[in-house]
Amino acid sequence: MMKRIATWIAPLLCLLSIANPSAASATPASDTPHDLSALIAQIDTITHQPRYAAADWGIAVVSLDSGHMLYAQNAGRLFQPASIAKLFTAALTLSTLATDYRIPTRLLSAAPIRHGRLEGPLLLYGMGDPTLGTPGANPAWADDLAGQLTARGVHTIRGDLVADDSYFAGPQFGSGWEASDLLGWFAAPAAALSVHENIVALTVTPAATAGGPARLSFAPDTAAPPLTGSLTTAAPHSHDDINLYRAPGHPLLHAFGSIPAGTPARTYRLAIPDPAQQAGEELRAALASHGIKLEGQLRVLHWPERDDALRSHAQVLAELLSPPVTEILAQGLKRSQNLYLQNLLQIDGIGAKAAAADKPDTPSGFLSDEAWGLRALHDLLGRIGIAPSSVLLEEGTGLSRGNLVTPEAMVRLLQYLAAQPWAATLRDMLPVAGVDGTLKRRMHDGPAIDRVQAKTGSMAHVHSIAGYVTTAGGERLAFTILLNNYEPAPDAPAANQDIDAIVQLLAGWHGAD
Template sequence: MPVAFFRVFALLWLLPAAVFAQNNVPAAPRPAAPTLTWLEQLVRESKVLRLHNVGVCLTEVATGQQLFGLNEDRYFTPASTMKLFSLYAGLKLLPDSLPSLHYVLRPDTLLFWGTGDPTLLHGDVPSRRAFTFLQSRPEQLMYAEVPTVAAFGPGWSWDDYNYYFQPERGPFPIYGHTVRFYAKAGQLMPRVLPRFFRPLTELAPAGTPNPAEDHVHRPVLENRFTVLPSTGSWVDETPFRTSPALLLQLLQDTLRRPVLLAPLRLRPQDSVRTLRGLPVDSLYRRMIRVSDNFLAEQLLLLCASSLSADSLSTARAIRAVQRNYLRTLPDAPVWVDGSGLSRLNLVTPRTLVALLLKLHQEVPEPRLLGLLAAGGGQGTLRRVYRPVAGQPWLWGKTGTLTNNHNLVGYLRTKSGRLLAFSFLNNNHVATTGEVRREMERILTLVRERL
């Protein structure tokens, strides 16, 4: 066989490999961030932190230069720090005031449906705008249920259904989807709000065990509430199980007028209108400062309503924000819900810092810092990171699940530099308090030395 044949055969054999190698040349490595040896030593040698997975990223806001990184390109469970993504979604997709409901006026009928706005008669960010509107209209009220997400998000813990931090999601929330109980010392039955649920509340028999020290228990599939033996005064919230039928009952009970259920079938001549509610910052501030899961979930539904008036999809809102506004992040987040309750969420420390930089570029600094919890001020940071000479120096968002505690935000150093940081702790066996105190010790030294 001619030698030329073997040469051609060898060339054809090697050509695909050469082309593959040419098309898959690894990107040039990024310049390494300056090494803060003392900070790396603090984290690596910490008796508390060295037993679990830690990721830290520290960047100067003014220049965008990364000052320190430890496992900053690895994925972590972010917990409630994911609410910063929900905040960014709202800033991009919502107007200055919340859309409270959509409606269509027809002869003698007002057809209305939900946008996901959680503020209707909510206990902490209450709005009566939709209530007053619906109560005053002369037309027959017809409520339409729109396609929406499941009551619970993907990856949520099912057995947290009884606790205040995991109410069900929905298109037209009322009372924050929770029942509030107000007990006074020496009083057998607490005050129940809304009053609709009083007949559904009973006292547990004397001597009923209460190992979890809960105040109220609800069966997973029923709206029956049992007040457990307890002493002293207390206030508690328990989510109720939602349904279109229950919503109609609650609306009729509070509006004092009939409300009928109707399919959402829009006609060509229908003009869809939107009722505006509270300023958006009233929702953002409460959601971020106290880490309100319900508000965060409903915020993504509000974002979805801005994309389509007749369906509410968390996934659609997430896709739109990632595709249109977050394509330049260093590492694409795995983002599945609005609150961070899901352990399916994954994000890297440097991506969280990149999001902080985008927020700072696009939102005036006083407004942005005013939305976050401030050290020693309010919310989840009220007992830590105390102000110095009366001035706060750390603003951020915490994220806590069992065995995970994270903090993301901005830090003002003693020299006046503003730093964006993420400090993530996953799979720790120490108590959350121990991890929190060690983070505070280290971040205080960052403030002093940079």
């Protein structure tokens, strides 16, 4: 089904919890509770408002100091979590990978080098780095790899350049991701060979006068997709009618409609449909700029295609390493970046698959790396003591509406995380109320500011937050707040305003009776 860009990409951006300044709570300190009974009564007052009659609240608050459950509302029921599901992937990754692990991207070849000529194909092999080509993480990645090849004396490649992202076994989108999401940046392909976070920015600029064609530009321009249709410039003060559509699985972008004259340019961030192709094109250009002649063509390998002969007895000719996995996780949680968490889940799955290779209970038949990652997550939850029926996850980001968790399971996970040697590291990865990440513009006044570290989540009819707060009385709490099946009336406050008000109450609480 075709949907207008103005009406479907913009609302769904909230899936990654882009903050809304109007959602900030303004609960004054004088209204903060001084005992547990007052805390419970004030939370109940918020959740029992008439506008939530058809909605569902799920809340669990646990003291990390005493271990006692201080507040629970529907804590044992399943809710859609949205992006707070990323905390489960983070827990698995921190339990599985070394915190200083860096993900490689390599140039490989089994061919010999004779007199500066590589006598065969060159393989650009991605192993899951989601940060390649981003500021602070190998932004000049293609030039760096080509430079390493030049340093080996290579000036000619007598074969093809093969961009290979088959390291991940499984589709490049998470289970349960909806087809209508796949054009948006938040559902960019979770590819083993990724570049620029698999995002291209499209800017639509109106002509100087009505009737003229709007100008469409892409950044990076090398990632511009094939384009059809046209956007015109409408009369000043008319409504935007910008429509963008790409059929799932096809690169062709359709653009049509209009943008009013005299209005600012509009920018949309779109998923790159084939990141490996994009990476291959960028490396081919870098090879040429370094004077390396490619005699063959650019080819792309996607799962389930394989060419094991390319990697058999291959040597590493050049290599780039990602930032440490802790930095990737921090970016993924602060910004709620889906690509980062889905790639980490698949890397975790590859490790789980290798560890299970010689065990008698290893499943027969094919399992995707995503499925292996979820299998490892369920094993971890069992060790924590979280019932499998209370955490039903399909992928690693929270984007799937098939994900279901109970508030009780979420706070149990937070308790586990708080007791690990890397607890402080994990806590520093979370957005801080009023300070950074997806909480930068939320709770920027009142008792919660700089005392709440929490992961946010939001999609249509789903609003959530889970994390830690230190109360006014100095008690450390873990909390989860989930609101499902809620659509505010046009004149009603944003849902996050009441969620933030509950967090402010927790932050302002002075202690138990």
